[in-house]
Structures are given as C-alpha cells and as structure tokens.
Amino acid sequence: MRSTLKLAVPFAVAALALGACGTKGGDTTPAAGASGGAAKVCDQKIGMFGALTGPNANLGIYIQNGVNLALDDYNAKHADCKVTLENYDSQGDPTQAPALAKKAIDDKKVVGLVGPAFSGESKAADPLFNEAGMVAITPSATATTLSTNGWKTFFRVLGNDATQGPAAAKYIKDTLKSTKPFVIDDATEYGKGLADTVRQDLGASVVGTDTIQTKQTDFSATVTKVTASGADAVFFGGYSPEAAPMIKQLRDAGFKGTYVVADGVKDASYLKNAGSAAEGTIITCPCVPPDVAPEFQTAYKAKFKEDPNTYSGEGYDAATILLDGIGEGKDRKSMLDYVKSFDKKGVTKQLKFDDKGESSEIKVFAYKVENGKIVSIGEIK
C-alpha cells in the first residue's frame, strides 16, 4: 500500500552482502523436515513484520491481531507443541527493514513471515528473504512491481494496485454511472499509479485531471477546476491527510458529485478530519470486509472487543498458511514448496498463488461512508 523512500535500496544492497555470509548454516538447523515429521520439532516461531509503533501503527496492529488469532487456533490444537510469534516492528520505515530482515533470518527458529506490511519496506526486505529462502507472505503490500522481481519467496494474499485501479474505474463507470469523472492524484508512487490506471480505464469521459502535492492544505485551484468542469464524480489517488481537507473544500464550494478514493484513505482519521463532508465517500480496497467471514468476525470480536479491521483477515490467512505448514512438519526450506502448492479456503478467499506469488483469486470491495462509519457495500465485480 505504501511505497515510499527509495533511500532504502542502497541499504538493502549492503545488507544483502552481509546477509549472504550470515545465512549459510541456516537451512540445515531444524533437523526434522519434509520426511514425514516423525521427530517433531517444537518451539518454532513465525514472524510478523510491519509497523507496530509510529504513525502508521494502526494498520500493523490490525494485521497482528489477525495473526495472533490464527496462532491461538493453532496452539489450541497443538497444545503439546506450540508455535510462538516473533514481532519485527519496522514502524513502516524502509530504512529499518533490512536490519530487521537480517535479524529474522538469523533466528533459526523462525520458519516464515507474515509481512512486510507496506510496499516500501517490502522492496527493501524481500530481496534478503529471497536470498535466505524464507517465505514472506504479505497481507497488505499492494505495489504492482513487487511481484515482478523474480523473488521466489514473495507471496501476497490480496490483489495489487493493478487490480484496484480498474475496479475503481469500473465502479465509477458502471455503478455510479458517471459521465463526467474528474481524476486527481498526489504525485506519490501509490497515488499516481492508481490515478493513472483509473484515468486510462475511464478514457474519454474524463472531464479533467489535476495533481496536488502531499502536505498541501489549500485546494482552491483544484476545487475551481472540479466545479468548473461540472464533474459528477471525483477520483482521488492518495492518502487521507490530503483526502480529508480536499473533500471538505469541495463540498464547501458546492460540489454535489461522488468522491471516490482507495485503500490509502481507509482509516479512522479520514472520518474524523473530513467530518460530515466524508458522508457518501466511496472507498475501494482489496481488503475483505468482516461480514464475508462471520465466524472469523465473531472470534475476532471475542478476543479484541472490536470488529476486524483493514487487513485483519488477510493477516489471519497469511499466518494460517505458515502454521498449516508447520503442522505438517515443514521447516524453513521445505516451507517454500509447501506454500507454492498451497490450495485451501481461507477466511478471505481461496488461498492459492500463481507462479509470481500473486493471489490467484483477487477481489476488490467497495466501501461507503455512512453516518460516520465505513461500511461495506459489496464486491466490485
């Protein structure tokens, strides 16, 4: 979802060189293995890699909750041989990712990872996991390019931005029946990537486009462009800090159309900052709404006293794949083939990967802001 800070690349390269020396003995340690699991290895771990503190911590914690729930399920069934969770708190910062990745790789008890959660840190850490042969299943990173690097250990249990963009365009065209859409982006890798796809898919009907800057607060020129174009829908590719004041100023200027945004805006701060102007906003997200998996929703609510949030179910699924593998006696090395041929029903979807590690079943959902809450209005088909 987030893809920033190219700074991390040099660090990643440096750490790669170091990591290569560090992992030599790694593959051989857990002695029991694919050969049937007669001698059971206990005391194994799975890792959770993502922002658990810092400004983006909410997303990491939603995922971590899902992972913890999967762990509870597993440990209840395997009380004699429990698996524990090791947290790698990146704060969503790509510059911290390589060092944490190395730490995970060096811990021989870690069989596989859930994460990294964001696209930027995935870019920095995934090459190391690939080198070490450690499976990393991301429940939330959506940058399209991640699956095109030939990393054989990269898997993701959700759709990427190349599926979210067309879905948003489809929604604007087919459901909203917009004849005059206006497309805005924030010039970030994420926002521009999405907006470009939407613009392309909507084609000639687009009445205008504009690019804003992150941290901008006064959108008067953009607002004038939108109102002057007579747009009946606005798509904004970007994050909530800009999305909220933008819609507020659009509504203040009398814009009556629908505001469509993507998963970068799906958090509570958007609702708070946009206030009543947020009403009716359509948010697209490859994240599965809680009511699709009622049992998961009930279990989650019982443990965390709230409904599953963005990417909780995906976190649960990613962890379940790894735990199933451990249950069948897989170690770090044999886990890779196990995940590659995995094909079971998870709480969010059928869990199966293509040869690039992309989820073979991809769904994008539409959400709507109603009475100050983000509610699911079903899949975009």
Added chain:
Amino acid sequence: MQFLIDNFAALTITGLAIGAVYALIALGYTFVYGVLRLINFAHSEVFMYGSFAAVWVVMILGGNVSGSTGQVIFWVAMMFVAAMLMSGFVAVVIERVAYRPLRKRNAPPLIALISAIGASFVLSEAMGLREKIARWFGLDDTLRDYVSNSRNNVPLPTIIKPQGVFNLFGYEVTNVDIFVIVGAIAMMIVLDQFVSRSRLGRGIRAVAMDPEAAALMGVNRDRVIRVTFLVGGVMAGAAAVFYLLKIGITRYDVGFILGVKAFTAAVLGGIGNLRGALLGGFVLGLAENYGSAIVGTQWKDVVSFLLLIVILLFRPTGLLGESLGKARA
C-alpha cells in the same frame, strides 16, 4: 488559458482569501524586521499555536454546525480571543527566551537567525509530541481529544456552513470568503492606524528609524520590541482563525509552508513595510491561483517563487519598498 478567463472570478476570490491569511502572517515578519532587522523564523510556529488554540476553544465550547447565529458569533469571537492570546503569548515568549539574551550580549544577527530556527523546531516538535508530553504528566487520558494522534491533522469542528451570498460573474461568493477578506483588511487598517497614530506606534517607528536616538529621547527600547512581537503574534492569531474557517484543518507542521509563503509575501511587498505585506499577500495568493489555473496545480509554488524573483529583479526592495520608518510616515 481559457479556463482562467472562464473562472476568473472564482480564482480571484479564493486567491484573495488565502492571500489575506498570507498577508496577516507576513505582518509579523515585516514588523519584527522593521524594528530589529531580524527575520523571526519562529513566527510560523506562532501562527500554528494560535490555530490549535482556536480549534481547542471550539471543542471545549462544543461548537457544532447547528448553532444559532448568536452562538456562531460567540464561537468565532472566542476563537479570535483564544488564538490571539495564545499567539501573542508564544511570540512574546520567543522574544524573551530566544532573542533578548542574545541582544543583551550584542550577538551578531546570524546567531539570532540560528536561534530563531532552533526555536521554530522546538515549538513545532513540542506540538507534534504533545501526546507524549501529556503522558509525562499523566494527563493523556483526560486530554485524549486534544492530544491523541498528535502528528495527524486536527479538524476544526464545522461551525459555519459556507453559503453563497451573491453571484459575481458566475461565482457564488460565500459568507466565509467575504468574512476572511474583509476581516483581514479591517485588521490591517486598525494596525496601520495604531502604528501611525498611537503613542506606542510612534515609539515603534522611532526605534525602527534610529534605535539610539529613540533611546536618547526616552523611548524604552525593550518595551517597544516586546510590543512589536506581541502585535505580530496577535495578527498571526487572527490569521489562524481566518485560515481555519477557510481550510478547516491544522497540524503541528502547518506553519512551515505557510511561514515560507508569508515570508515571501513580506519580501514581495517590501519587507519592513506594513502596507507592502498586505499587497504582497494578496498578490501571492492571486498568483498561486492564476498560476495553478494556467500551468497546473503541481506548479503552484514554482509560479509564485518565479514571480518573486522577477519582481525582485526589477524592484529589489519589493513592490512598495523597504523600511518601516519611511514608507508609512
């Protein structure tokens, strides 16, 4: 280009509204520069603290969109009181802590500049970390609504719904637009009169022209400087209220970009010149909007700084010329 012509009225009014905010902040830069020959880079944080005071006072009073006219007037009045008090207070504290000790030791102006930048960081980060600071005192639960998510946007509860008042060449001019533009100009006139007519204003002009001669004539220099900072702060507080009514959100680092813009406006109009700050603010606001319309919003800042450079090439002292003393006698 066609777009600019078709939407000239809309772009002009919204440009003037944001320009009014720039102008009021620019006053603080210009005022201090006129008296001390010093750019007070911490002035952007003075604005930021005012904006938070204004938001908090509305939250405390429970302001909402369904208030009666009387209530709305009361809320807005309280926003002004809170923001002006807070901004004025912060400005005076900055002067006391960051500048006066240096002045007493006759430090060179560059040192004061560093001190200003340092003060700016300290103030901005203190606001950005207010959740942690509240936790030190065990107040983070009591003050949750005011300090949580301290690095995120903080919205002003909507108290005025913008409504079209009259139609100007196809653009519905809203009550908020009118309030912001007229309010800013009114403040400017009051300040101009204060400086040119009152006793304190005379002192300010005297210190600006010749500090030593003023001191010999019995003007208390320290007092004049303190008043200068206070007045600049109060104006920034007013700017914060206008900004919030127009934009609706604030953040711990909101001062940075606005500060740069306001400083630009001050230089554009002629730094040290009060009427220049007003003119500079309006010109900058308009240039940004027209520029965005012609070449695209992402070029907004490029256009305004290009304009600054061009104007300074032909008029190195700004549109109305420098100096607080001369231009406004």
